[in-house]
Amino acid sequence: MPKNAYEQDEDVALNMSPLIDCVFLLLIFFLVTTMLKKDRKEVEHLNLPISRSSLEVPPDDSMLAIAIDAEGEVYYEGEEITVGQLLEELKVIEVNDPDRRIRLDTDENTPFFRFVEILDALSFRNLRNVGVRTYHEKFD
């Protein structure tokens, strides 16, 4: 009677080496390919002001982004705009979505009167859900 071939292999074990190789390959793949979500509304050349007392908030894709650079130029959703044009755009938002979140990006050297002018425009259009973006050590 032939002997059962399996009876001879008493110390059967799964070879873990290929499995670990696969796990590491997957880990490296995700590390290399993962990137932070880029904000298309962002104005690239701003040096955001630093604040020790600002609050960490999750981003909102529907948030309206208004930016003012160091020279006082105003950007609406990443596109340069005049204050008069901004007031017209804000008029549409006032009618359609008055509670929309608004993010105001400024440069650390933005003249303060320009900053106040934009707040004045928002206030004039009764848009009050406003936050001033500051530098985040991890994500900016």
Add this chain to the structure above:
Amino acid sequence: MLKKLEKQIPVILPDYTAALASVADSEAVVYAIDEEGAIYRASGNGRSREGLRYGRIDSLSEDLKQVAEESGLETEIRLDTDREVATQKVIDALDVLAIQGFENVGVRLRHREELFFELRGGR
């Protein structure tokens, strides 16, 4: 993709009708920031620009500690800023106020030599 978090300072905007108020409360402690970011404290009659005399202070936080001891953290603080001052300088001053615990803070901007823009409860 990971979503990045943001840091923001929430702003409480004034009613537009009050935005060009040229008269302030006399009870407010008034500080000012010049174009270079130097801090001044006003003394005298707080109701008019003409009645105020500004004296330079070395440390805003030390001065605020004194205000907190004398009048408490509920004291209204007004920050008069130069039109051309960099936004970072104003945020630095607001940071010091927030860290010291003052919440009743307004920012006022001298506007075209005559009028003032006023942000009440600006944080």
